[in-house]
Amino acid sequence: MRxxxxxxxxxxxxxAEAEIPSHQLMLRAALMRKLASGIYNYLPLGLRVLRKIxxxxxxxxxxxxxxxxxxxxxxxxxxxxxxxxxxxxGPEMFKLLDRNGREFCLGPTxxxxxxxxxxxxxxxxxxxPLNLYQIQTKYRDERRPRFGVMRCREFTMKDAYSFDTSxxxxxxxxxxxxxxxxxxxxRCGLDYKAVEADTGAMGGTGSMEFMVKSDxxxxxxxxxxxxxxxxxxxxxxxxxVKVEAKEELKELQKVETPNxxxxxxxxxxxxxxxxxxxxxxxYKADDKVVAVMVRGDRDVNETKVINYLKCINLELxxxxxxxxxxxxxxxxxxxxxxxxxxxxxxYEVKYIENMIIGANETAxxxxxxxxxxxxxxxxxxxxxxxxxxxxxxxxxxxxxNRGIEVGHIFKLGTKYSQAMGATFVDDKxxxxxxxxxxxxxxxxxxxxxxxxxxxxxxxxxxxxxxAPFHVIVVPxxxxxxxxxxxxxxxxxxxxxxxxxxxxxxxxxxxxxxxNDADLIGIPIRITVGKKIKDGIVEFKLRNSxxxxxxxxxxxxxxxxxxxxxxxxxxxxx
RNA sequence: CGGGGCGUAGCGCAGGUGGUAGCGCGUGUGGUUCGGGACCAUAAGGUCGCAGGUUCGAGUCCUGUCGCCCCGACCA
Numbered sequence: 001m002r003x004x005x006x007x008x009x010x011x012x013x014x015x016a017e018a019e020i021p022s023h024q025l026m027l028r029a030a031l032m033r034k035l036a037s038g039i040y041n042y043l044p045l046g047l048r049v050l051r052k053i054x055x056x057x058x059x060x061x062x063x064x065x066x067x068x069x070x071x072x073x074x075x076x077x078x079x080x081x082x083x084x085x086x087x088x089x090g091p092e093m094f095k096l097l098d099r100n101g102r103e104f105c106l107g108p109t110x111x112x113x114x115x116x117x118x119x120x121x122x123x124x125x126x127x128x129p130l131n132l133y134q135i136q137t138k139y140r141d142e143r144r145p146r147f148g149v150m151r152c153r154e155f156t157m158k159d160a161y162s163f164d165t166s167x168x169x170x171x172x173x174x175x176x177x178x179x180x181x182x183x184x185x186x187r188c189g190l191d192y193k194a195v196e197a198d199t200g201a202m203g204g205t206g207s208m209e210f211m212v213k214s215d216x217x218x219x220x221x222x223x224x225x226x227x228x229x230x231x232x233x234x235x236x237x238x239x240x241v242k243v244e245a246k247e248e249l250k251e252l253q254k255v256e257t258p259n260x261x262x263x264x265x266x267x268x269x270x271x272x273x274x275x276x277x278x279x280x281x282x283y284k285a286d287d288k289v290v291a292v293m294v295r296g297d298r299d300v301n302e303t304k305v306i307n308y309l310k311c312i313n314l315e316l317x318x319x320x321x322x323x324x325x326x327x328x329x330x331x332x333x334x335x336x337x338x339x340x341x342x343x344x345x346x347y348e349v350k351y352i353e354n355m356i357i358g359a360n361e362t363a364x365x366x367x368x369x370x371x372x373x374x375x376x377x378x379x380x381x382x383x384x385x386x387x388x389x390x391x392x393x394x395x396x397x398x399x400x401n402r403g404i405e406v407g408h409i410f411k412l413g414t415k416y417s418q419a420m421g422a423t424f425v426d427d428k429x430x431x432x433x434x435x436x437x438x439x440x441x442x443x444x445x446x447x448x449x450x451x452x453x454x455x456x457x458x459x460x461x462x463x464x465x466x467a468p469f470h471v472i473v474v475p476x477x478x479x480x481x482x483x484x485x486x487x488x489x490x491x492x493x494x495x496x497x498x499x500x501x502x503x504x505x506x507x508x509x510x511x512x513x514x515n516d517a518d519l520i521g522i523p524i525r526i527t528v529g530k531k532i533k534d535g536i537v538e539f540k541l542r543n544s545x546x547x548x549x550x551x552x553x554x555x556x557x558x559x560x561x562x563x564x565x566x567x568x569x570x571x572x573x
Numbered sequence: 574c575g576g577g578g579c580g581u582a583g584c585g586c587a588g589g590u591g592g593u594a595g596c597g598c599g600u601g602u603g604g605u606u607c608g609g610g611a612c613c614a615u616a617a618g619g620u621c622g623c624a625g626g627u628u629c630g631a632g633u634c635c636u637g638u639c640g641c642c643c644c645g646a647c648c649a
Contacts, residue, residue, distance in 0.1 A: 009583090011583095011584065011585095011599095012584075012585090012598065012599075012610065013584055013585045013598070013599095014584095014585080015584070015585085016579085016584090016585070016586090016641095016642080017641065017642055018642090019642075019643070034641090036640085036641090037640080037641065037642090085649075088649080089649075092647090092648075092649090108649075109649055111649075140648085140649095142647090142648075143574075143646080143647055143648075144574095144643095144644095144645090144646090144647080144648095146642095146643090151648085218648090313647095315646075315647080316646075408649095410649095438649090440649095458609095474608095476607080476608055477607060477608085478607095479607085508607095508610090509606090509607055509608085509609085509610075509611065510607070510608040510609065511607095511608075511609035511610050511611085512609085512610050512611095513608095513609085513610095514608080514609045514610085515609065515610050516610085518609090527608080529608060530608080538608095
């Protein structure tokens, strides 16, 4: 491709709307443009990268025996009503009516559709195991689209679904996907970790997320400094640590604390440490009101609370509900005399001696409260694990990082097959529900994650495997006939070899050309300049500052060497 | 959905106390340049997000509305 023809409107300045590097660079490097919040159009370079990632996904999925199909993005409501998710998804689903008033949605995911296909077509154990996947556009009306392509309302997802006759079969299908995912993200050049994840409302027996390490990630990943344990913070358990009583139990006392509400304010008011407090948070769990107590310096883990309560929705209660439960303004909730349906108490709170709690009376706290003597409730693991806690697996110190979730593999079990009657007849003639797994990869998000991990102040540094083009040939001065002639020769020959090559044949100054080449992140740059008189060109890799001067005829072997080193195959065109 | 911020030329921005819109980059043309986003000259390009209102007069003040960004809540 010639840059003089390529639709590549690069931006010199950073668009005001973009804050994180991947978003800024995707706009500046002309990969995409915004159409509306969370909705993007892809330009030639961006599309090429998306296609490359998709192709890697296809190769690795196919290698594990999965078969590609393509479902509609426009889906009738019936299937969703059957599974109960028409309501569960709620406003997050783009819903619409056809001319006859029938309800449809733009698919946010496709479990129901795949299950429907299978229940119609698969009847016997002989038809399984089966793994079907598609690469499809998904639509979710996110409450808050964020960070460009990281969380958007239209996105491309590879979703796969496995169908097995036994739980062992599901394990095998799951492991195959695990292997495929590792190879996919390896090939995309990502620094990632597979972590244990919560199975959530989906139920099921196992779930792993593929997390790309990044400060802008929305998830928190807990991992062990010593063993291979890694988990989403939602999932990582904490345990009861028995503490011997040291202090004498003092008398419970009410203390006036006017305008002292937050833990920080309380710490300075009482001149003590956050560990001496227990905070009581009031939640609405479906139609119940629930209080959760954790130590002053801890965070409630809402996933754990949801799982314990087996509720669908959990949200912090509004001021009105808090007043009703506590009889006080927000900031003074405590366990004694609180009117809630359930009081959940984190393990740690059980062992805080002579703790400070809210008094359920505006402007008052209680001091010297003790679990057992002054209040009781359901004790369990309801908090986030934190730095300083021990690894649940080996007991060593844990660490916490942020991560971008690019993939998720999930043992669904029989949730959908049971709800939708997808059954098969086993070898004894018995009818059983099909055992399912589902496996997703966010294609656009993977692209953004790669940029987050591979860029510098000049621009993107694409890995060879997913770069929009492999090589860019830069003739420095377009008026120099020899430079142009040799550049054209290199360009043509590389393309003939199947190397995807750009030539910057624009009549621009060298600086402009170099800067654009760096911005769009082409892995290999071949500069044809003054020294061409001696048959010398420059060979430079985007991820290195080293410039090699080589003979023209060596160019081809040098390029092939880079492909070999990076284990990328050239497709003959 | 709560909190905050922003909508002025393709992009980035400036436009005290109201007086008919400007700068840089980019774009067209002519010329000089040519190894890391050149220079000179010249030109084009704006419903000031939209709708009301106040006023002789609104980019500027008031009301409403739409859009976009950030934080939070939420996220099969």
